[in-house]
Amino acid sequence: MSMTITEKILAAHAQKEKVSPGELINVRIDLALGNDITAPLAIQEFEKIGMSGVFDPERVVLVPDHFVPNKDIKSAEQAKMLREFASRQKLTNYFEAGRMGIEHCLLPEEGLVGPGDVVIGADSHTCTYGALGAFSTGVGSTDLAAAMASGEIWLKVPESIKLIYNGDLPRWVSGKDLILLAIGDLGVDGAAYQALEFTGPVINRLSMDSRFTAANMAIEAGAKNGIFPPDEITNEYVEGRSKRPYTFYSSDPDARYKGTREYDVSGMEPLVAFPHLPEKVHPVSQAGHIKIDQVVIGSCTNGRLEDLRLAAGLIRGKKVHPEVRLIVIPGTQKIYLQSLREGLIEDFVEAGAVFSTPTCGPCLGGHMGILAKGERCLATTNRNFVGRMGDRESEVYLCNPAVAAASAIAGYIVGPKEVIK
């Protein structure tokens, strides 16, 4: 009867004693999420079904974050669809510009997702909430429409891959590097259709923000979900914050895994993923002299307070390289405000950086930092595909916030050690 944490959560939501990998099950969802790109299609499909209302107005969350504040008339029309649907359906969790955030930074912060939940979202990075010990996965607009109507979704129970991180996390190495290490090892489809379970002594000590970062990019290895066993660090985060009761699940000691990968991170360097796949990782010291035109610090991957503190700490008292544009984007309004109170915004602005309102913006080539032909960007975002941030002949390199900040000062890709010495 042994099960992994993923299997236990799915079994509980399918009203079953036990589920096994490969089994097709219908599960009750705790939350359904859409944004200003995916929700318009979902709303259209929802209305075709002919249901009068969503399954629960407190459990359908709409966050306009990709093109917001609206970049043009068309995106304004899309955001308007969300606003009007939210009003018509009396949704309690619709987040307007000025009160919003990037969805995957916002939902945990607001206590809308918690340990043991099943969450589906029409956004591939919905896997972020696995950091809290939830089962959370991305779907398309039609699946979201059906889930908004029924409060359920059918899923295939995934096999699990266990990642074990041993050793001591060196300075300047964070959650981003742990997940890039796994993606580099597994490849961009190495965990396709599977669950990635993060374990080991390094994980047990890992901060909540770094856990969000690592779970966020499970999809970049093709995974269905990424998951962290909830512990004291999780408890500290969700206590007093979570709006619903939550349950801590853990994998049985004899749970079955499709595979196990073990990494020793002692002595590890920050990693950089080269164009045009997140699996193309290299230690930062071996990157060579790669000149950059733009640096982006932010996104649902690395737009949290820990990330901005790290970056600001390196930037403080220094100047962004004259040939580099540094764009810093906090994940939510609360992160924005806290950055203001801690003086981080001043550090960035004094250094010559842009400090933006929360938005997905440049990460997906939406707005707020699009690249011209031949331009190169180093970003703390999650994808470096062809044309991801602009022209199809532009390039994106991925890294952690410390490497991003250090490189913005140097003008080329470099580790933080090179800047503080």
Place this chain on the structure above:
Amino acid sequence: MKFQGKAWRFGDDIDTDAIIPARYLNTSDPAELALHCMEDADPQFSSKVSKGDIIVAGKNFGSGSSREHAPLAIKTSGVSCVIASSFARIFYRNAFNIGLLILESPDAAVNIRQGDLVEVDTDQGVIKNLTSSKDYKFIPVPPFMQQIIAAGGLINYLKLRKEH
């Protein structure tokens, strides 16, 4: 279901940003999306493709974002089906949900050449390369999933079932 089409070849890991770049996602109008289908993999694709043509690609087709605009752009551009070695998970669900037929066949994906004339028989589970006279098998699409495709997607399929 049986149909023929000309093959357009693409490589491995064709992501949804290549299929429909986010710069066009300020609309969900299928006709407008189709004008930019596969643009970052082949900028001229939408002007070259003809109704009934078939996309043939390597592993992990449709990786990346959850945008349903990707299969929608492919379907509306006139492509009859996508044959690949493997598909990314979210794209797989989305394709059936919006009524785009996709077939997993590593053999066909490796051997079909650009411009080959290809016939697909979904009932028999056979892809025939009429240019090279070679056959490739795929696991037949179950009848209910073929009905989803025929109805034009999951929501239309559910509505049809409700009406009958």
